[in-house]
Amino acid sequence: MIQKTRALQRASAAASARAAVTARRPKLIFGTAAAAVLGIALTTGIVSAPAVGAEKPDAAASVARLFTGAEPIARLADGAALTLAQAQDALGAAEAMNEEVLASGLPVVAERTSVDTDDLARDVSELEDRALMPTMLLTALSARAERETEAVQQETATLRAALTAAQEKKAADDAAAAAAAQAAEAAAALAAANTVDGAKATARQLAASRYGWGDDQFSCLNSLWTKESSWNYQAYNPSGATGIPQALPGSKMASAGADWQTNAATQIAWGLGYISSVYGTPCSAWSHSQATNWY
Structure with a gap:
């Protein structure tokens, strides 16, 4: 009987011990974890301690951020x-x-x-x-x-x-090509205008648009300048008379344009102006030429 009582007492004591351990276990786990985190936070604070006067970090907030x-x-x-x-x-x-x-x-x-x-x-x-x-x-x-x-x-x-x-x-490149094309076109137009037919067409147009002279006056002009130069813009007389209208000297035609030596249209413009100012009309100039062999 005494032995049974002692056995019961030992069993009761063991149960009480196990209960106590079980009750303490969560506290130990939490305490260990908290200590570890706090230790890290403190260690970090020690290693990188702020300068004197600097704002101290909130330890609780730091721990929360770590979690x-x-x-x-x-x-x-x-x-x-x-x-x-x-x-x-x-x-x-x-x-x-x-x-x-x-x-x-x-x-x-x-x-x-x-x-x-x-x-x-x-x-x-x-x-x-x-x-x-x-x-x-x-x-x-x-x-x-x-x-x-x-x-x-x-x-x-x-x-x-x-x-x-x-x-x-x-x-x-495009600009250069356009300029070259324009120059080529101008050269072609000039070459065409410098032919006999081109020169006559220019003279007919200018006579009508600038002076109001019709076909009758152009007929006289055609006869006059055929006699003087055969409508050749390069015609030159030993006397110094030059170009389609046989200006004497040829440099007079510079008043109509700097290109008077190479452009039939410039020579024609000067010649029509000369006829208008001196004779009034091509037919009057042609009559004077027939009478004196010059105009």
């Missing part, structure tokens, strides 16, 4: 969003640049005639799915996207400069 990580994660999310926006802008500008170069059809002189956007496009696609991405992977992807964005921006700027140079060269 939640809300502040750094928020900053990372904001940074990733900004990186994505910049990458999208750079990607859009590069793609537009590539299309512009292609549409121009110009021989762009550059190391690369299009911006390589493959890597940046991949980064943009991955950053758009950043919500489900682990923190470490998001950090690495953001850094890579920033590098790719800068590279694409530089390539775009280089290609823009090359395209601008090509456009300026084309504009200069």
Whole structure:
């Protein structure tokens, strides 16, 4: 009987001990964790103690941040969003640049005639799915996207400069070609006007438009200048008389234009003015020529 009583007492004591341990276990776990966190916080504070007079960090807030990580994660999310926006802008500008170069059809002189956007496009696609991405992977992807964005921006700027140079060269070439064509057209027109038929057509038109002289007066003019020079703008008489109207000296015709030596129209303009001022009409000048052999 005494032995049973002692056994019961030992069993009761063991049960009480186990209950006490069980009751203390959560407190020990929490105490250990809190001590560890607090130790980290204190150690950090000791290692990077603020300068004298500096604001002391809120220890409780620091511990809370260590548990939640809300502040750094928020900053990372904001940074990733900004990186994505910049990458999208750079990607859009590069793609537009590539299309512009292609549409121009110009021989762009550059190391690369299009911006390589493959890597940046991949980064943009991955950053758009950043919500489900682990923190470490998001950090690495953001850094890579920033590098790719800068590279694409530089390539775009280089290609823009090359395209601008090509456009300026084309504009200069087009202007030169237009000037050459205009000069050729003018030369052709001058050559046509300097022929006998061309000179007569010019004289008929100027006689009518400037002086109101009709076909009857032109008939007299045709007879007069056929006799004087055969309508040859290069005609020259040993006396010094020059050109279609046989101006004496030929330099008189400079009053009608500096090109009097090479342009039949300039000589005709001077000759008609001379006839008008001296004889009144071509027929009067022709009558005087027939009577005196000069006019």
